[in-house]
Amino acid sequence: DAGITQSPRHKVTETGTPVTLRCHQTENHRYMYWYRQDPGHGLRLIHYSYGVKDTDKGEVSDGYSVSRSKTEDFLLTLESATSSQTSVYFCAIRGGGRGEAFFGQGTRLTVV
């Protein structure tokens, strides 16, 4: 394992409620990413971080925000969950230097 832990692994929430997903790494890697995976769309980048407090948007960032106050933790927040945000969310890490990306086990989020 690449030392990535996502929590929670499963969550059901109601429309309009805030939700925070956590990604924790033990590898001290610089880059961290949040992707969502949906049938027919593959994995799409939501937000990424290239260091503590350094984050930027991906291709599907609307409705999501992120924070990285420590190297090891990258949080994804859905400010007001909608049914279109029902998905499987994956965190990934990368050490830089054009190295391999490693993925967490995913969080299955259902918004009802």
Added chain:
Amino acid sequence: KQEVTQIPAALSVPEGENLVLNCSFTDSAIYNLQWFRQDPGKGLTSLLLIQSSQREQTSGRLNASLDKSSGRSTLYIAASQPGDSATYLCAVETGTASKLTFGTGTRLQVTL
């Protein structure tokens, strides 16, 4: 915008057969290409990483090739086994911050 295509979307082969999975990308200005495996309900497992300056990489029964100028990569699996059944994803790194763009995958089933 980089687009990654994987053909076929699904493939079924008998055990022992050699097979090739295809990945194509529209922007040849990539830093590297990575092949992943995903089992149902699981995260992504990195199989092979090919740097843009390389032509191929091998790991056990897997061999990945890269033709950057034509925007293509292949993943060759020798002597397939039922345990190889999974979805195989390719991803290319382009631009800054080591971002990956994914294909939608090829779902492989190896039958007894």
